[in-house]
Amino acid sequence: MQKKSKKHFLICSIGGIVSGFCNGLFGSGGGTIVVPFLEDFLKLNPKRAHATTILIILVYSLVSLGFYGFSKTLDFSLALKVSAGGILGGYLGAKFLNKLSFKTIHKIFGIFMMIAAVRMVFF
Amino acid sequence: MIGEILSGLFSGIISGMGIGGGTILIPALTMLLNIDQHIAQGVNLLFFIPTAIIALIIHKKNNNLEFKIALPLLIFGLIGAALGSFVAISINAGLLKRLFGIFLFFMGGYEMYKGFRK
Numbered sequence: 001m002q003k004k005s006k007k008h009f010l011i012c013s014i015g016g017i018v019s020g021f022c023n024g025l026f027g028s029g030g031g032t033i034v035v036p037f038l039e040d041f042l043k044l045n046p047k048r049a050h051a052t053t054i055l056i057i058l059v060y061s062l063v064s065l066g067f068y069g070f071s072k073t074l075d076f077s078l079a080l081k082v083s084a085g086g087i088l089g090g091y092l093g094a095k096f097l098n099k100l101s102f103k104t105i106h107k108i109f110g111i112f113m114m115i116a117a118v119r120m121v122f123f
Numbered sequence: 124m125i126g127e128i129l130s131g132l133f134s135g136i137i138s139g140m141g142i143g144g145g146t147i148l149i150p151a152l153t154m155l156l157n158i159d160q161h162i163a164q165g166v167n168l169l170f171f172i173p174t175a176i177i178a179l180i181i182h183k184k185n186n187n188l189e190f191k192i193a194l195p196l197l198i199f200g201l202i203g204a205a206l207g208s209f210v211a212i213s214i215n216a217g218l219l220k221r222l223f224g225i226f227l228f229f230m231g232g233y234e235m236y237k238g239f240r241k
Contacts, residue, residue, distance in 0.1 A: 009195065016199030023200075024207020026223055027164025028145030029230060034196065042192050051178075051187035058175040059197055060204040061168045067208035068168065073161040079169040081124060082148070085131025086138070086170055093139020107238030109137070109147075113231030116150040120224030 011041060023060040024067070030057050126156050131170070138174070145171070146230050153220060160220040161211065 015037045023030035031053050038049035068074055130151040138144030145167040152163040182188055211219060 012195040013199040016196040017203035020200030020203025021207035024204040027167045051182040052189045063204040064208040068165045071212040074165045079166045081127035082131035085128035086135035089132040089135020090139040093136035106234045110231045110234030117224045117228035
């Protein structure tokens with residue numbers, strides 16, 4: 001029993017540090033680590049995993065924002081404009097959730113991301 | 124102004140479908156609108172806060188949150204987030220952008236994997 005919980009603790013600590021590090025370094029992407037972690041390792045169902053992830057990423061983001069703010073790299077007016085679009089987008093996205101095939105979205109999304117990635121690295 | 128709102132709109136749609144919107148927003152801001160990498164990342168973090176709070180209020184009401192389980196992850200994650208942000212603000216925008224590009228490449232690969240697996 002002790003061995004199991006030590007291993008559990010170790011994995012949670014690594015998962016936490018890696019996902020938090022991603023959030024701080026890239027300002028995004030922590031969720032991609034936390035969600036599968038909660039589902040596969042901690043056995044949460046997808047709904048609870050996604051909901052709990054939002055809480056975790058919220059806390060990470062507040063910490064990261066503290067550092068970014070300290071270094072004066074926060075543009076509130078830009079964030080406001082983006083959020084205006086984002087709130088409408090979130091609503092539309094949630095409505096469309098049932099209408100499009102997930103697999104197709106993942107494929108298209110993945111291709112765009114990889115193309116963008118190459119551009120970001122080389123140009 | 125339109126460009127910023129549209130970037131937010133598109134990324135919001137993606138997030139609304141439960142797929143990470145931030146990894147689309149940041150490249151959109153840096154490549155289409157020529158915004159500095161640090162600023163784009165900061166905007167993504169800021170943008171997340173109110174949407175997360177609203178979502179969490181609903182999730183809390185529906186009792187979907189696992190506070191106890193989240194705790195160890197959270198505590199170590201705080202350390203990770205502090206380390207990561209410290210590195211981010213210490214390196215220059217060009218380097219951060221290229222690192223982000225590498226990260227994005229692997230995220231894109233993972234998305235494609237999700238699209239093709241059974």
